[in-house]
Amino acid sequence: MDDAELQAWIERISLEFFGIPFRHRARFNPRLRSTGGRYFLKSHDIEISPHQLEAHGADEVEKIIKHELCHYHLHIQKRGYQHRDAEFKTLLEQVGGSRFCSHLPTTMKPKRRVEPYRYELRCGRCGMSYKRKRRMDPRKYACGKCRGRLELFLLEVT
CATH class of the missing domain: 2.20.28 (Rubrerythrin, domain 2)
Structure with missing residues (x-):
């Protein structure tokens, strides 16, 4: 799957579950390892980790997309878009998004270099x-x- 397919997927989910179009950019970011996706407040763009798709499949990524779209739509409407806000939690539950993403297998995580004491x-x-x-x-x-x-x-x- 490439960025254009992801863009179309997010636009479809936005219309289907939120009834509002997604009018910004969506893209995969292979550097995302500890999170499934992220929403940018200034540009309103959404990035999704391709590793989540590879490790857990389309159903899990769809939940991540719904999570990021909750941030997106609430922020644009100037409502409570943060994780701690009741509006965010309520909308996330209504659309069936995930609160947390599944962890990646250890084989997909980057190896940390341990520096010795010198x-x-x-x-x-x-x-x-x-x-x-x-x-x-x-x-x-x-x-x-x-x-x-x-x-x-x-x-x-x-």
Whole structure:
């Protein structure tokens, strides 16, 4: 499915469930990983995660589209469009949208690179140790335990 098909799909859902046309842009955004979609307040555009379609199918994405259209229509009508607003919750329930999107399988999530600790700050008075990933100036800080002077040491990274 491409952006043009998504645009037509959202326009159809908007007319069918809300009775109001969707007059802005809709597109897929492959960078969306922790959310199913998002609505932009300034441009009124909607972005949908293609990973949700791939992982959970069209039914789940339709619920996400309804969720984003609730934000869209309520915001344009200057009504309560935020998640906490009663109007939003009521409209979402009426159209059958999802409150939360299903989580992606771990195979679709990006791998996080874990940085090793490279530095250690050690208190000269009490011996308290603070490990850090980035270099910092020990003269600007004091020990949190005894307010003693800190010394910077480079750790061996394996």
